[in-house]
Amino acid sequence: MLLALLGFTLVVQLRSNDGDHGLASARQEDLVRILSDLEAQDARLLADIQNLEATRQQLSSGVQGREAALAEATRRSEELGLLAGTVPGRGPGLEILLDRVKASAVLNAVQELRGARGEVMQLNGSNGAAVRVVASSYFVDASGGGIIADGVHLTGPFRLLVIGQPETMRTALQIPGGVVASVQKDGGSVTMDSRSLVEVTAVRKAAALQYARPVS
Structure with a gap:
């Protein structure tokens, strides 16, 4: 959802700038500045997306890793309990x-x-x-x-x-x-x-x- 929201914000910003008829009469220096600002904003959004994706993967793998470790430990404990005769x-x-x-x-x-x-x-x-x-x-x-x-x-x-x-x-x-x-x-x-x-x-x-x- 966060990725979709960031992408939607970027598209709206670009369309807003594209639809601004004042750009046609803007000076070259202003156009360069606007383009530079858009590129910087795009880079920030891409960095945010990458950070969010990395965080999601870490959280996902961490939870799965802990759950898998817990499930394996439980299974081994039950098997050892059966062998030792401590559980029915x-x-x-x-x-x-x-x-x-x-x-x-x-x-x-x-x-x-x-x-x-x-x-x-x-x-x-x-x-x-x-x-x-x-x-x-x-x-x-x-x-x-x-x-x-x-x-x-x-x-x-x-x-x-x-x-x-x-x-x-x-x-x-x-x-x-x-x-x-x-x-x-x-x-x-x-x-x-x-x-x-x-x-x-x-x-x-x-x-x-x-x-x-x-x-x-």
Whole structure:
């Protein structure tokens, strides 16, 4: 709008001068002065236009740059939160029921799912306890039955929720000699259901690092 207004002002000024019949009888010195004034005004208007254009570009790129940086930071924060287990997750995946299994079978299932690009996992016990499975998760058999997962006692059967590509993960668990075959050989069972929406609600508290620092 500013550019249009400046251009309109210049055109009106030129037409006004062109329409002034007094110029026909003006002296040469006066004509030279008028022409010089118009050229100076034109130069000032062009400079104003260039400055306004440069300011517009700077403001535009600055806003876009800040917005892009903020969007990227938000996306990375959400991804890291999902990996660290500090935020809930949702997406397509599998709901897996593990019955009459030991901690080693749960660990094998988790590792196989990670290899099949399972992204977010949660292990539920029939006693109502739930654990968000992350890179540091561990599973051991509990005395008296059930397992200990990250310090939480879970009783079977266990329900493992995992977000990822359902068919890829299902195939990984069903390979010959894999998780399903091993569990069945030991007298347990594995039931898998593909879901268009799996909701992982268990979260963990963010751990404060004491020694590690990023490399600058």
